Amino acid sequence: MLPRTAEVVIIGGGAVGVSTAYHLAALGAKDVVLLEKDALGEGSTGRCAGGARLEFSTAINIQFSQLAFAKLARFAEEVGVDPGFRRIGYLMLATSDLALAQLQRNRPLYAQFQLPVEYLTPEEVRYRWPYIHTEDVRGATYCACDGYLGPHEVVQGYAQAARRLGVRIYQQTPVIDVLVAHGRVQGVRTPQGDIAAPVVLNAAGPYAAVVGRMVGLEIPVKPIRRQVFISGPVPGLPDETPQIIDLGAGTTYRREGEGYMLYGPQDREPSFNTTVDWEATVWACERAAHRLPALAQARIVRGWAGLYEISPDNHAILGPAPGVEGFFLANGFSGHGFMHSPATGQVVAELILYGQARTLDVSPLRLERFAQGTLLHETLTMHT
Numbered sequence: 001m002l003p004r005t006a007e008v009v010i011i012g013g014g015a016v017g018v019s020t021a022y023h024l025a026a027l028g029a030k031d032v033v034l035l036e037k038d039a040l041g042e043g044s045t046g047r048c049a050g051g052a053r054l055e056f057s058t059a060i061n062i063q064f065s066q067l068a069f070a071k072l073a074r075f076a077e078e079v080g081v082d083p084g085f086r087r088i089g090y091l092m093l094a095t096s097d098l099a100l101a102q103l104q105r106n107r108p109l110y111a112q113f114q115l116p117v118e119y120l121t122p123e124e125v126r127y128r129w130p131y132i133h134t135e136d137v138r139g140a141t142y143c144a145c146d147g148y149l150g151p152h153e154v155v156q157g158y159a160q161a162a163r164r165l166g167v168r169i170y171q172q173t174p175v176i177d178v179l180v181a182h183g184r185v186q187g188v189r190t191p192q193g194d195i196a197a198p199v200v201l202n203a204a205g206p207y208a209a210v211v212g213r214m215v216g217l218e219i220p221v222k223p224i225r226r227q228v229f230i231s232g233p234v235p236g237l238p239d240e241t242p243q244i245i246d247l248g249a250g251t252t253y254r255r256e257g258e259g260y261m262l263y264g265p266q267d268r269e270p271s272f273n274t275t276v277d278w279e280a281t282v283w284a285c286e287r288a289a290h291r292l293p294a295l296a297q298a299r300i301v302r303g304w305a306g307l308y309e310i311s312p313d314n315h316a317i318l319g320p321a322p323g324v325e326g327f328f329l330a331n332g333f334s335g336h337g338f339m340h341s342p343a344t345g346q347v348v349a350e351l352i353l354y355g356q357a358r359t360l361d362v363s364p365l366r367l368e369r370f371a372q373g374t375l376l377h378e379t380l381t382m383h384t
Ligand SMILES: Cc1cc2nc3c(=O)[nH]c(=O)nc-3n(C[C@H](O)[C@H](O)[C@H](O)COP(=O)(O)OP(=O)(O)OC[C@H]3O[C@@H](n4cnc5c(N)ncnc54)[C@H](O)[C@@H]3O)c2cc1C
Pocket: 011, 012, 013, 014, 015, 016, 017, 035, 036, 037, 038, 039, 040, 041, 042, 043, 044, 045, 046, 047, 048, 049, 050, 051, 052, 173, 174, 175, 176, 203, 204, 205, 206, 207, 211, 225, 226, 227, 228, 305, 306, 307, 308, 309, 330, 331, 333, 334, 335, 336, 337, 338, 339, 340
């Protein structure tokens, strides 16, 4: 039976929704309800690669990563689940003058935030990782403390901890409308009934714009399909290799068990299509075999497709929605929402409870930036 009232209703049970639910309760919110239309973590979060990195091209994204990394270091103790963070390092390869200039441009920012990023020549890359094809590489960065962790562990960890603190979570419960009167949120409608609430959070991932339209708001988030493939065993490569980001090719590779994880192409047009197009393995394998010749022999054994939630400047859209009091946004993470979710939950909970985020200044991420023309521009992304 759904409750009839709540202090806060969260729409969406991905990493962002459950992290915010946990942080709200941890900060003292008494009556938080999370509604998920499918099952927890089955959206973008459950289809992501789990990558986590410090390197970004804007201060705000680096600050989100640093806060998230600090929170992940205490995750097991605080939340009670080991998130399985494997620090294999991120190696970003630039194969064009443009990409190299992009990496170089970030140097002062990395120094400002004291990121342990090494700048490497092609010769240095070849010496350290001789199995990588480097003839077309112009330069690289390497950050040893980056890596990947478990989306399932993070979602279930936050969900369990949130429940222990009194959060009520309902799966298979879609929000079909957000109720608004006199410019103020009144609650949400579901097929099982309405819940009256003064605060509603849109944490609907790639469905952010759909939920935004329920209150008459245009949220510029596009769902874009991206595919991931896993190969069978790959002989000739060490057991542990870094996460290799091929900036020019717009793709990435890393060890996954005995095999390798390769990205397929991303769609040009937005859609909610999450079927796997096996033809896309050709794109993935050609690029992989070029960068890691040992992968030329690899066979693809499985794959899946997920949805990026792309905003126009590749930054999250966070904060109160203009014109609809009580409606909050945590959307548009543009392919890095999982790694930032521990930080997002903290700052969004603060925004809701205190009227402003205390841990980080997230005001540059408000929706109004698109109308005001104060976009941020993240250039270091995996998507093309
Ligand atoms: C192939 C791929 C690889 C990626 N790799 C990485 C990576 O390495 N690192 C990284 O940080 N990020 C990565 N991402 C991005 C990452 O997956 C997202 O940024 C992140 O998962 C967003 O979390 P979320 O909670 O906002 O969205 P989601 O996980 O999609 O959660 C939103 C939830 O809202 C629910 N929902 C929607 N509408 C409603 C409604 N009306 N009522 C109730 N529930 C609703 C959905 O069912 C869904 O469960 C990747 C994405 C893809 C597609």
